[in-house]
Amino acid sequence: MDERKKRVLAAIVQDYVATAEPVGSRTIARKYNLGVSPATIRNEMADLEEMGLIEQPHTSAGRIPSDKGYRYFVDCLMEKYALGRDDEEYIRQSFTRKMQEIETVIQQSAATLSQMTNYAAVALGPQVGKSIYRIQFLHLEPGKALLVVVTDAKVVEHRLMEIPLSITSMDLERISEVLNSRLHGVSMERIQRETLADIYRELHRQRQLVGAVLDVVEELFRSNQENRVFLGGMLNILNQPEFRDVSRVKNLLSILEQGNVIRELMQEQPSGLAVRIGGENRHEGFADCSLVTATYHLDGEVVGMVGIIGPTRMDYARALSLVDYISVHLSDFLAKMIK
Amino acid sequence: MDERKKRVLAAIVQDYVATAEPVGSRTIARKYNLGVSPATIRNEMADLEEMGLIEQPHTSAGRIPSDKGYRYFVDCLMEKYALGRDDEEYIRQSFTRKMQEIETVIQQSAATLSQMTNYAAVALGPQVGKSIYRIQFLHLEPGKALLVVVTDAKVVEHRLMEIPLSITSMDLERISEVLNSRLHGVSMERIQRETLADIYRELHRQRQLVGAVLDVVEELFRSNQENRVFLGGMLNILNQPEFRDVSRVKNLLSILEQGNVIRELMQEQPSGLAVRIGGENRHEGFADCSLVTATYHLDGEVVGMVGIIGPTRMDYARALSLVDYISVHLSDFLAKMIK
DNA sequence: GTTAGCACTCTATTGAAATGAGTGCTAGTG
């Protein structure tokens, strides 16, 4: 793999990404002055094809990069894309103080990514709260109470509950107190049997209600951990020429609509910034899409992921920079939000 | 408008809805045995065209209904479509006990409608809660509190708030009590100046905090009243032949993505079951779509709307039945949920 | 009032020819 081959491959990738048309030897000679004639480039291209880095849609067409070609480009040839002032500004503007809820912020990250790239964007998580920070009953009326749970990451969940008519406000206050003192700071994954036993002992009269509460709490944490999938700007991807055909659109959208597929694909990604190109994704029907993802963090721990889904013909340099920048910015923003 | 003309128009509408192809005189004579020859039907069709009920895409094509034609069909010709057992069963199944949050239920209504029709579906609202049922502060840690607001429709909203470090749990308890007693059951639209004055007088030491709380409450109600728009199953509409062309899809989706356009269109609909056909919608770019909507209710009051958005070539009978059934079922379900 | 028949219109399909982009190979050059 000599220097010139690299330059030819890079030229093919760049041009194909920009035009969506197979790239011929002549085009390369003209646009990317390598100082050699088309014939020489043709020879190089023949070599690159043999190496499996580029391919020909049909005999008399130019070449397009293969998955392997993109991979080589991303790993070895690509120069880091420097985000412009305006790009960074745009991102910063899109996160406003007004966004009070974590979900809104995550959703906005995906939306912004999509707008800036014209690809689809997706966000996972956040997996917020592993332990209970505060748990509190509010008595609404006889037979009805509101359970409010605040997790350590200051995410609030609530649930209306039916309670026995006999339970009074005082009872609820007492229950809240006991639950708080016993459960505060305890990771939901390893609640001790003893802890539960203690709670039941202390509140033996409201055994049934306490059981219901614990069920609800468990459910809240479980659904929280299932890492909800946020999709952003499905519309923008229609601007890509590979989706001029409706059946393609339908195919991709039907995959995206099943959140679990995306979740699986994304969960295979390593932490940090990562790219998965075309067939590297273990899912048929996703073979001509690429996934660029980055994890975001809270208190040094990975809590979720943001990413871009686009055709394999993707501007990887820009995509990587954007996803990276957004993930960092998102982490900062969340940290400030929760403080 | 004699009987035979009606039958011809009905045949044209039905056939065109089923096939998406312009309908010729011969087709009608063959499939819908009116007992007359194609030539006679041609004469009738010429009349119908003059009346503006049908039109010809080009000289040597069959006829398709005009907006006016659909309108006449819907108002005068259409027979009520009886939902099958399976349809009703399907709808009932799609609403499960598991759905605890109102939003989930609304979203599900739209999703179900879309699945059953292969059109896009949309839901508005619900406009839940006009007054405060309960308002409560939870003290989390110095400088931080959680404000929980329950509306009369038992919809819960919450917001983390920064509070002065000096404020204690006792203070918050007191504030909660005062706010509750003063605001319980008061419609947010007509909070009296006096009421506010009373509150400020009683809590004159926490003047600033109270101001912040009232701002938050107002904001919560405002965003609630803005009637959030839920879209369902955008994917399904891609099955319609009129959306084989991506530009069409892009056009519709870009309209749907702006929630406010849909909201405006829907808010022009009368309460109950209603149809708006093609150009009857006051929005360019929506001229070849129809909107079938029904309001849903809570305690006898209209709180929101569900509907179908499809091409004007729509199976109106079925669409109306489904929207009607869903709206009724949704009302019932909500009533039971909130009890 | 209804219908058979027919000329006419216009779109969609088909197929052949022209176009053009691009390649691979060969032979010649510094």
Add this chain to the structure above:
DNA sequence: CACTAGCACTCATTTCAATAGAGTGCTAAC
């Protein structure tokens, strides 16, 4: 030996005309 000019060849795409087909409107006959 590396490079390049030249050329024959391939194949998708475009173009164009001819054809087929669906459907109409009109007229004359029943």
